[in-house]
Amino acid sequence: MNLEFTKYQGLGNDFILIDNRENSEPLLTPEQAIQWCDRHFGIGADGVIFALPGENGTDYSMRIFNSDGSEPEMCGNGIRCLAHFIAELEASGRTEYRIHTLGGVMVPRLTAEGQVQVDMGEPQLVAAQIPTTLVQGEEKAIAIPLEVAGQTWNVTCVSMGNPHCITFVEDVAAIPLETLGPQFEHHPVFPQRTNTEFIQVLRSDYVKMRVWERGAGATLACGTGACASVVAGVLNSQCDRRTTVELPGGCLEIEWATNGRVYMSGPAVQVFKGTLAI
Template sequence: MVSFTKMHGLGNDYVYVNCLENTLDDPARFSVFVSRRHFCVGSDGLVLILPSDTADFKMRMFNADGSEGRMCGNAIRCVGKYVYDHGLTEKTELTVETLSGIKTLRLSIKHDKVELVEVDMGKAVLTAADIPVATELERFINQPVMVGHKLYNLTCVSMGNPHAVIFKNEIDALNLEEIGPQFEHHKLFPDRINTEFVEVLDDHTLKMRVWERGSGETFACGTGACASVVAAVVNSRCPRDAEITVHLRGGDLTATYRSDGSVLMKGSATHVFDGCIDFE
């Protein structure tokens, strides 16, 4: 039996397993098993909370297809809520080790529970080779790319995982089930790609839909919101050092692309339920 907690950040939902004292065999297979909607718990993937030698806690996250991701902004906010609400820490500022480095979390408490979490996401990566993008360009900003039978202008950013941002009007009308996989598996992206379709409402407000590699369209993506704000700044659509609101299908996040190249993200984290499930 595996004990778990279901949590979500703006509808980007994961199954969380406390591995501080116990181990979970074959987490990739468990992620596929538990993520099946209608047939199991249902989620965008799995998050393990582990001990760390270099930070207060360690996070590993797996997508619904079993692939391991380097970072998830919504998931790390929920990790902050989990460890505080469960009495695993009394800190309101703590560090979490991820595959994309150590992230600092600042917790906002209401009625002895975490309500909001601000995450220092570290510096945005714009160097194409480090994202990675298969191109000879140093940066891949507002570049035309043929995907399917249409031409899109892409700006690529890494926030610990790779993102391609497309600025487009009327994003609600997009058929992401059709075009999302075409971006995810495009030859430009050797590690696949998360793809954000972004509508600029004004210079401090964006609207975004996201196709996440390994999971499909999700209600929210924290790293994607950060990447979208970075892309908006470098394309002169939003100002630097300003808090930008990103409307996602599951709710709102704010992100600030600072002059030192780092990104701050703030949003909610929500507990749904606890459970226990057979896994052989």
């Protein structure tokens, strides 16, 4: 059996998109997703995203398998790509969708400038909701010391539907990401593992970020990570509520609005289409 797919990228964070609207379960297994994501023996991607029927009154549902076969709750760059993919499938001229994810309902909107703005909802700051055991369950983990690789890091933990650990550094380019990333991801204080963002503040409205994504490793961009990092920046008096986040793959515009919700704006680009046997 051949299965059609479309390859998308958002700031170099790349995904295989599959039309899964006729079935409530993903058409690929996690093991097949690993094969498809392999950059030497498959298509190559950071993850596989499925556009499924909506749940609880939403227009669509989103499921994603990372390149290691794990399933995250949400993906910020991925949901922008999914919005473009859905718009192409529908060909209706519609520009806004309510999408059910394991991290909550997200609302992406395609703009006239070719960007996608996503209402990412409110960040979760309570330790038990992230989750982390770095502090007690109902406390917030803001600027808390964490020992990793023989060094003490001041970290702030935020959930954007998935867990993030953010630390501010003087030179983000000097961070040995491939060494430190896995040690943060698998640290015992993160029972569901964590995404990790290293942030260098250039101005209060402009930061540089490198990311180690849970289940995908070093990627060129992470939308939820950019959102979590601006929230952490505000909480630590490092960032404005509206801040540009520069990632290796490009820039995202993030706003933690006064209504408590986080808005992310950035590109989503179709790369190619194809079919592959399953």
